[in-house]
Amino acid sequence: MKRKIPPDAFDHYVALGEGRSYAAVAERYGVTKQAVTKCAARERWQQRLSQIEAKSRVQSERNALEGMAAIRERHFAAARVIQAKALEALRSMSLESALDAVRALDIGIKQERILLGEPSERTAISIEEVIKREYERWMAEPEEVAAHGRQGPE
Secondary structure (H helix, E strand, O other), rough: OOOOOOOOOHHHHHHHHHHHHHHHHHHOOOHHHHHHHHHHHHHOOHHHHHHOOOOOOOOHHHHHHHHHHHHHHHHHHHHHHHHHHHHHHHHHHHOOOEEEEEEHHHHHHHHHHOOOOOOOOOOOHHHHHHHHHHHHHHHHOOOHHHHHHHOOOO
């Protein structure tokens, strides 16, 4: 007597995860692997699975981006609170006792700059400086290169 593969066989196949196989589906429903293979081809299981996985990746990426945005917004809010408290303290204190407020303000500003993708310290080198230094290095005379132990272009 032949057994029919039920309509939810594809759902079971997907639910098997990384260890999925037609043999596992065949065993579950008491049919042959060949019957499952034919059903899978007829119902386009591989294409459907690819679509499901693609949608899952998109959703995972969307969730990750939303999570990162929420974290970033919380960090911005914290940096702003620190800045506001520091400014409030600076307004009410004398210049001698305001050092803690200045430190807090500095921390808040640095955190905000980092979140905006800016350097928190003025250590950035300008593109012009790099180009000038590289130009000087590559345009050095061979005797100069030998004297300084540097290699120039071949």
